[in-house]
Amino acid sequence: GAGVSQTPSNKVTEKGKYVELRCDPISGHTALYWYRQSLGQGPEFLIYFQGTGAADDSGLPNDRFFAVRPEGSVSTLKIQRTERGDSAVYLCASSPLAGGHNEQFFGPGTRLTVL
């Protein structure tokens, strides 16, 4: 079956602009996660959705970052007033059930470059 897909695969923007990154989870997966991976680092947790609600947004670095999942499937990560330090690969993952030790299936990521 299809895995987690993310669009766009690459996004180049200018400092101060607004960007949206999209994640399509595996069909039927109720849990969705966003991570950010900087060059040479492991992924860092941003936010977790259970269904439509953000159950844990403790990893969002500041209020310029926001994510939604209005129908409990596709999710969009939104970044306002982008800064050069936001440049990274943004990874989305989904799992069939909420929390616990369920395997998280990752998408290929969106590489964001802020000039």
Added chain:
Amino acid sequence: QQQVKQSPQSLIVQKGGISIINCAYENTAFDYFPWYQQFPGKGPALLIAIRPDVSEKKEGRFTISFNKSAKQFSLHIMDSQPGDSATYFCAVHSGAGSYQLTFGKGTKLSVIP
């Protein structure tokens, strides 16, 4: 504060050799310890995982060794192959109301023919 420390940062192993990557953690609340494999341009993929009630888990050529008292766990890749060349991440997870994975910084493995 880094919750999981991974070493080495990079590793070169000859084909057929054993690759060993180590991770150490501090928080005894962690109760799930997965290893992820990542190829360039791809997202991480779960390789193998262990819970703290066992000291070792083996799947094919991949083995996790877990030392609860030392708060350390390691990945062993037996008979390493060039196709194993990738970046490996250990991670930790606490099931107590937390759903996020916390990753190490990664180990870039190169298996040379």
